[in-house]
Amino acid sequence: xxxxxxxxxxxxxxxxxxxxxxxxxxxxxxxxxxxxxxxxxxxxxxxxxxxxxxxxxxxxxxxxxxxxxxxxxxxxxxxxxxxxxxxxxxxxxxxxxxxxxxxxxxxxxxxxxxxxxxxxxxxxxxxxxxxxxxxxxxxxxxxxxxxxxxxxxxxxxxxxxxxxxxxxxxxxxxxxxxxxxxxxxxxxxxxxxxxxxxxxxxxxxxxxxxxxxxxxxx
Amino acid sequence: xxxxxxxxxxxxxxxxxxxxxxxxxxxxxxxxxxxxxxxxxxxxxxxxxxxxxxxxxxxxxxxxxxxxxxxxxxxxxxxxxxxxxxxxxxxxxxxxxxxxxxxxxxxxxxxxxxxxxxxxxxxxxxxxxxxxxxxxxxxxxxxxxxxxxxxxxxxxxxxxxxxxxxxxxxxxxxxxxxxxxxxxxxxxxxxxxxxxxxxxxxxxxxxxxxxxxxxxxxxxxxxxxxxxxxxxx
Numbered sequence: 001x002x003x004x005x006x007x008x009x010x011x012x013x014x015x016x017x018x019x020x021x022x023x024x025x026x027x028x029x030x031x032x033x034x035x036x037x038x039x040x041x042x043x044x045x046x047x048x049x050x051x052x053x054x055x056x057x058x059x060x061x062x063x064x065x066x067x068x069x070x071x072x073x074x075x076x077x078x079x080x081x082x083x084x085x086x087x088x089x090x091x092x093x094x095x096x097x098x099x100x101x102x103x104x105x106x107x108x109x110x111x112x113x114x115x116x117x118x119x120x121x122x123x124x125x126x127x128x129x130x131x132x133x134x135x136x137x138x139x140x141x142x143x144x145x146x147x148x149x150x151x152x153x154x155x156x157x158x159x160x161x162x163x164x165x166x167x168x169x170x171x172x173x174x175x176x177x178x179x180x181x182x183x184x185x186x187x188x189x190x191x192x193x194x195x196x197x198x199x200x201x202x203x204x205x206x207x208x209x210x211x212x213x214x215x216x217x218x
Numbered sequence: 219x220x221x222x223x224x225x226x227x228x229x230x231x232x233x234x235x236x237x238x239x240x241x242x243x244x245x246x247x248x249x250x251x252x253x254x255x256x257x258x259x260x261x262x263x264x265x266x267x268x269x270x271x272x273x274x275x276x277x278x279x280x281x282x283x284x285x286x287x288x289x290x291x292x293x294x295x296x297x298x299x300x301x302x303x304x305x306x307x308x309x310x311x312x313x314x315x316x317x318x319x320x321x322x323x324x325x326x327x328x329x330x331x332x333x334x335x336x337x338x339x340x341x342x343x344x345x346x347x348x349x350x351x352x353x354x355x356x357x358x359x360x361x362x363x364x365x366x367x368x369x370x371x372x373x374x375x376x377x378x379x380x381x382x383x384x385x386x387x388x389x390x391x392x393x394x395x396x397x398x399x400x401x402x403x404x405x406x407x408x409x410x411x412x413x414x415x416x417x418x419x420x421x422x423x424x425x426x427x428x429x430x431x432x433x434x435x436x437x438x439x440x441x442x443x444x445x446x447x448x449x450x451x
Binding site (some may be wrong): 037044046047048049050055056057058059060062063064065066067068069070071072073074082083084085086088089090092093112122123124125126128129130134135160161163164165166178 | 245246247248249271294297298301304307308316318319320321322323324326327338339340341342343344345346377383386387388390391392393394395396421423440441442443444445446447448449450
């Protein structure tokens with residue numbers, strides 16, 4: 001069965017490593033913070049200028065001066081720090097941030113990503129996405145494999161305006177975990193109960209399939 | 219001590235003119251210079267180019283300037299929460315330059331630091347890089363971006379002193395700290411203005427040299443855009 005958003009977040013949480021600084025995008029990536037394995041120290045960065053982001057505040061404790069990049073009220077954890085926007089993107093560009101997890105409208109087999117603009121529709125802006133994808137060494141995309149019309153979003157070539165080129169390393173969808181290799185998408189894992197054929201059908205890009213593809217474990 | 223104190227927003231912004239370029243600090247509605255925005259609305263200056271990460275919401279922040287059609291061009295990274303903005307953009311009344319957030323911050327910082335241009339990887343291979351110089355450094359491609367040139371930079375801090383020194387609070391530091399000194403004239407409004415000597419020099423985030431005029435703001439609403447909470451057990 002295909003995963004729900006929480007399932008995708010749980011699977012991505014398995015990519016976290018002790019000592020990682022992580023930037024989470026809006027949407028499914030934000031959920032990853034709920035599934036950090038116990039006994040693991042991970043610090044979350046939000047690009048509006050905070051490291052050491054904690055959970056939402058208790059009712060009544062909201063502080064308009066303490067928000068995340070989604071403009072949500074947050075708290076900070078011991079060891080947290082605030083800084084300005086230029087320093088925030090400085091640490092992103094200089095790859096102090098170990099892992100970036102973000103959503104996408106399309107990804108391509110060369111690692112291109114499109115997630116900010118649909119021609120003909122109101123464009124809200126790229127926010128920090130272009131800086132993040134152009135800078136991060138380790139980018140995992142959390143996304144749905146197909147759109148609402150059933151069309152694949154895992155493509156040979158992106159059709160939408162790009163956010164970044166050749167930058168995505170791994171994709172986790174409701175159906176599969178894919179790695180971006182120099183030769184294209186390699187199928188690493190399938191969602192529980194999902195067959196390799198189903199994944200191939202849902203994927204416009206070619207898939208490199210070697211041996212038996214294991215089911216995801218959580 | 220060089221005294222930067224002025225009485226209020228009216229005095230601080232007395233020489234803002236039509237068609238000028240104005241940087242405005244804040245991220246979303248957090249850390250926006252509320253008093254100064256109200257004064258720009260009051261002055262009814264027109265044809266402004268605003269550089270700010272966001273464009274406020276319909277009835278708060280820079281949305282107030284948009285409502286009165288005072289903004290000719292908006293330079294921002296994300297403008298998602300504003301219906302009037304959308305209407306003006308789609309009708310062509312409002313010119314919009316979308317810029318990656320880190321590039322926007324660095325274009326401010328470069329102006330503050332006297333650096334005319336820099337190379338960033340953000341936007342390489344995308345429409346953001348169209349028409350811009352690109353160059354390879356150590357095997358990776360970068361786009362050249364130029365520092366902003368603004369007539370005014372308007373920032374908001376938590377505390378300040380009469381010498382113009384600023385201290386920010388929480389994530390309200392955001393673009394405020396990058397924009398201070400990045401315009402020809404920097405105006406700072408603060409929640410609490412104290413005499414020189416009362417702030418610990420070790421704790422200053424922005425030294426007063428970057429600030430031309432400072433005043434104590436009043437009636438801060440500090441509106442929260444996305445109130446997210448958890449229940450107490």
